[in-house]
Amino acid sequence: MEKYLNLKLTGQSAAATFLWTAVLFVAALMLIRPCAASVANAAQQEALGIKLAKQAVREDKHWTTVDHSKIEMLNQDFTSGDQITQACLSCHTDASMQFKETIHWTWKVPSEKQGIxxxxxxxxxNNFCISGNAMEDKGCVSCHAGWNDIQGEVNCLACHGKEKFPFKETFADLAAFEGDDDPDLVEIVDDLHNGIQQAVQNITLPQRNNCGECHFKGGGxxxxxxxxLDTSLARPNRMLDVHMAEDGADFACTRCHTTVKHHIxxxxxxxxxxxxxxxxxxxxxxxxxxxxxxxxxxxxxxxxxxxxxxxxxxxxxxxxxxxxxxxxxxxxxxxxxxxxxxxxxxxxxxxxxxxxxxxxxxxxxxxxxxxxxxxxxxxxxxxxxxxxxxxxxxxxxxxxxxxxxxxxxxxxxxxxxxxxxxxxxxxxxxxxxxxxxxxxxxxxxxxxxxxxxxxxxxxxxxxxxxxxxxxxxxxxxxxxxxxxxxxxxxxxxxxxxxxxxxxxxxxxxxxxxxxKFAIVDTIGLIAVLGALAGVTLHGLGRFFTRNGREE
Amino acid sequence: MAGKTMTNVYLYTRFERLWHWCQALMVIFLMITGFEVHGLYTLMGFDTAVELHNFIGLFWLGSFAFFAFWLIITGEWKQYIPTTRKLFDVARYYAWGIFHGQDHPVQKTPGAKHNPLQRLAYLGISAMLLPVQMVTGLLYYLYNSLGGVSLAPIAFIHTLAAFLLVNFLIIHLYMTTTGHSLFSHIKGMITGWEEIYDTTKIQEWETKATRKT
Structure with missing residues (x-):
């Protein structure tokens, strides 16, 4: 077949075509190379967000120079919350002053609107319990970080106590047993004092449980x-929360909720x-x-x-x-x-x-x-x-x-x-x-x-x-x-x-x-269906007229 | 057709054919992925469609630059100069003559591969529709880094032009069947050689030039 033989080009022109093709593809590849290269790199490298986050939490060990169990002020028989706080303030002089400035204490924040x-x-x-009624609603105030509603001192241990301890009940018991010299009761009173002391000396930066005590249970x-936010975040697994997970980054709330002068x-x-x-x-x-x-x-x-x-x-x-x-x-x-x-x-x-x-x-x-x-x-x-x-x-x-x-x-x-x-x-x-x-x-x-x-x-x-x-x-x-x-x-x-x-x-x-734009899709549909209909009709016309050729 | 002699002409060089089929492949893949991104159907998944669409689109854009360069350097761009001469004859042929056994009013030659209607269509496609598609496509791809550019008008034009390209593709595919046999045009685009009626005197050098037997 002559025409297939004709396909054989001379070495020269074949080489030229080949060169062109090669140049075309190499050049096109070079144009998209930055994209392709970074895709290839990305496959091997860690995403920037993960890399940075790992750096940010690399030194996560908190260390302290204070052992609260060795502090003399904390080795006393406390009979009220305010006493405990006074003991805290004997070293942390400005803590209470700072805290009382924060919304955690005031439960108020100025609005953009005048007088609001x-x-x-x-x-x-809100549409839960609706209002705190200026803290008159005592049901709400159980979450307020003071020993006695808004009177008196800040309860430092609400956020800094590692142990959840029933201070209010214990102090009530102590008050009831006061002055009684029944040896059994004296022993009980000693136990109660020891319990309080242990709780008071067990100090921590706020953990998930501390914040969660109120924030997991907000709204009643x-x-x-x-x-x-609910109690499942006290000890979450990775599937629930990668940051707070015990088998993950194990963040406390304050890892992200960073704090300046007790403002969180x-x-x-x-x-x-x-x-x-x-x-x-x-x-x-x-x-x-x-x-x-x-x-x-x-x-x-x-x-x-x-x-x-x-x-x-x-x-x-x-x-x-x-x-x-x-x-x-x-x-x-x-x-x-x-x-x-x-x-x-x-x-x-x-x-x-x-x-x-x-x-x-x-x-x-x-x-x-x-x-x-x-x-x-x-x-x-x-x-x-x-x-x-x-x-x-x-x-x-x-x-x-x-x-x-x-x-x-x-x-x-x-x-x-x-x-x-x-x-x-x-x-x-x-x-x-x-x-x-x-x-x-x-x-x-x-x-x-x-x-x-x-x-x-x-x-x-x-x-x-x-x-x-x-x-x-x-x-x-x-x-x-x-x-x-x-x-x-x-x-x-x-x-x-x-x-x-x-x-x-x-x-x-x-x-x-x-x-989508309705008009684009409508025009598009007409264009596509119109073309299909047009070529079908034209083709049928050619078929039935046999292209006008005589048999 | 009896009584008419046939002759073989080498119309499409290897580069042109390669470019044609590469571009065809790319455009069809862009259509398939693009209309999935548009939400018309689910085929390979939205994210795969987006990634493929971007990759092929960029590749097409890059390679098209070389095609345009080739057009200019070789002077082949002249094949796309529009003319009204014989335009209406060709139109009349497809509307009437083709059903009545008439001859195509224009024969292909290596110097004029496209008839006046093709010239107009391909000029419209190559100089208007494809550049519009490439520019809007690039804007679509980059709009996030451009700042202040709204996606809606870009998407409007890009999608509309895509539909028009499908319209073109359908008609284009159909028109390949209108040669002297159903597949003669397609064969021409595959082998480079097209068999045409020997009604126009083709100069000796045109047919012999590449004939190395």
């Missing part, structure tokens, strides 16, 4: 409030926990409250698309696929059903998850485990509805809601637990109200909501019209603990998908895979 104080003891409300029980980083109201997102590379004295602090803003292996996400997507969004993964968390609380009685007595019912779904004193609850977060733009600040703010009861009132927008350079798409509530409000003044709950005059004793609101609003000096109803509310908690191992982080498709995208509610951005 946020915080449990301020004008802030384990896992009620946060969703990403991480408080969130109208101002973000960290003014700037800085890694320790940029500022080695920065607080470690953000993920970036240790992991940097490009934590993933070089040249991976994930590093492009960190300017808009919070680390938590992908690395905490679900919260409440061990213990259930409360998802809703309906106060409007509170007060029902069985045989004239308050009662409670337990649900599937072993948690109460109804309590006469509190109303209806729902609980959930392995909850998929909801996602919002979040610049680190919240918009709060306080006791003095006007509400629109026709709509669901966002008592606490994250602030941020796609155009805000500080905002990221962040996961949240949204707790739904139905809580009392003043029908005439159109404001949320703060019923007093505990104590002999509180709702939990009287079951009279109107009276509880009158008493509660008085504690905050907020007028109440006397008429109340219930309004639906939401309260947002940022999800930031319970960081799962890397292999459990979200796949792209969880968000980059047309249907059921986790980020379906996020507007203002174009997301490949999730978004």
């Amino acid at each position: 104080m946020n915080g449990k003891a301020g004008h802030a409300v 029980g384990d896992g009620v409030k946060h969703g990403d 980083a991480g408080r969130l109201y109208t101002r973000p926990a960290a003014a700037e997102r800085k890694s320790l590379i940029e500022d080695d004295m920065a607080s470690k409250i953000t993920c970036e602090s240790c992991h940097s803003a490009t934590p993933h292996k070089a040249s991976t698309k994930m590093n492009d996400h960190t300017d808009k997507v919070a680390c938590q969004s992908c690395h905490i696929p679900e919260f409440a993964r061990v213990n259930p968390t409360k998802m809703s609380w309906d106060w409007s059903t509170a007060g029902k009685m069985k045989d004239g007595k308050p009662y409670e019912e337990k649900g599937d998850l072993g948690k109460p779904v109804y309590k006469s004193i509190k109303g209806d609850f729902t609980w959930a485990k392995n909850v998929m977060p909801q996602y919002y733009w979040y610049n680190g600040s919240f918009d709060n509805i306080g006791i003095k703010d006007k509400i629109d009861p026709q709509q669901i009132v966002e008592v606490s809601h994250p602030l941020g927008s796609p155009n805000d350079p500080d905002a990221r798409i962040h996961p949240f637990k949204i707790h739904s509530g139905k809580q009392p409000y003043d029908k005439i003044n159109q404001q949320l109200v703060a019923p007093l709950l505990s104590g002999p005059k509180g709702f939990w004793t009287t079951f009279d909501m109107n009276d509880a609101i009158i008493r509660g609003n008085q504690t905050l000096d907020v007028p109440y019209s006397g008429e109340f109803d219930y309004v639906e509310t939401t309260y947002a908690f940022p999800i930031t603990h319970m960081v799962a191992p890397a292999e459990k982080s979200l796949d792209c498709i969880q968000c980059h998908t047309r249907d059921n995208s986790r980020l379906a509610g996020i507007t203002g951005i174009y997301m490949p895979g999730r978004d």
Whole structure:
């Protein structure tokens, strides 16, 4: 066949073509080499975020020059909490003064609004127990870090005691046995004093249990409030939390919640926990409250698309696929059903998850485990509805809601637990109200909501019209603990998908895979189907006309 | 067709053929991966599709630069100069003549590989659609590092152009069947030699030049 022979080019032209081809491919390869090379390197190297984090925790051994059991001041028979604190202050002279400046003591933080104080003891409300009633609600104050509510001294051991010791009961017993010389009782009193001494001398930096005593149980029980903080984090495994895991990095809370003069980083109201997102590379004295602090803003292996996400997507969004993964968390609380009685007595019912779904004193609850977060733009600040703010009861009132927008350079798409509530409000003044709950005059004793609101609003000096109803509310908690191992982080498709995208509610951005322009897809469909129809018809025409050729 | 002599012409050099099929492969893979990224179907998984799409896209962009260089250096770009001469004859042929056994009004020669309609189509593709696709593709790839660039308009154009390229591909594939036999055009693009009706006098040097028997 001549034409196949013709294919044989001369050596010269064959070589030329070959050269061209080679040049083409080599050149093209060189163009994408930086990308390809870094991909190859990345496969061998550790991701920057892991490398930096390992460096940050390399010297994690805390050491001290003080053995508290050898301190003479602590070898006394304490009879009150204040005495213990005085002993602490004999060395740590300014500790109490410092602590009383912090929100842990005051439960108040100035708001951006004139004359408004946020915080449990301020004008802030939530949709759990609603208000701390300026610390008049004694039920709440059990978490206050003082020996005797807000009077007297700071209880240093609440945060620094390694041992959980029933000081209040022990001091009450000691007071009762005082002056009695019954030898048995004297022995008991000695034991009690020894117990106190041991607890007082067993001093530590705050451990997970110390913080957890209040923060795991906020809202009146384990896992009620946060969703990403509950007693499962006292001794978590790696699957639950890579940072705090006993078989992982074994962090105490203060590893990230770094502290200056007893002010602990991480408080969130109208101002973000960290003014700037800085890694320790940029500022080695920065607080470690953000993920970036240790992991940097490009934590993933070089040249991976994930590093492009960190300017808009919070680390938590992908690395905490679900919260409440061990213990259930409360998802809703309906106060409007509170007060029902069985045989004239308050009662409670337990649900599937072993948690109460109804309590006469509190109303209806729902609980959930392995909850998929909801996602919002979040610049680190919240918009709060306080006791003095006007509400629109026709709509669901966002008592606490994250602030941020796609155009805000500080905002990221962040996961949240949204707790739904139905809580009392003043029908005439159109404001949320703060019923007093505990104590002999509180709702939990009287079951009279109107009276509880009158008493509660008085504690905050907020007028109440006397008429109340219930309004639906939401309260947002940022999800930031319970960081799962890397292999459990979200796949792209969880968000980059047309249907059921986790980020379906996020507007203002174009997301490949999730978004489309209807007009583009319509024109595209017409172009493709039109072409197919056109060539089919044309082809059929040629077939039936036999290309116009005669047989 | 009886009574007409056939002749073989070497139309496409080895480089052109290699480029054509490489580009075809790349474009088709870009379509497959691209429309998965667009969310039309699930085939290899979103992340794999994205990575492949980026890799092939960059490779295409790089190699296209060399093709453009080749076009300029060899003067082959002149094959794409649009003309209205015989344009309507060709259009009429595909709309009418082809069903009536008429001859194609324009014959291919190594100096004019593309008929006026092809010239216009390929000029539109090579000079408009493909560059648009490459530029928007590059912006899509880099937008995160560019700052202040919104993805939406980029995605709008990139997706629209992708649909138009599918439209082109369908028609292009179909048109390959309109040679004197169903596969003669495809054979031409594989071997370089295309069998055409000997209606145009092809100069001796054109046919002999590469004929080394």
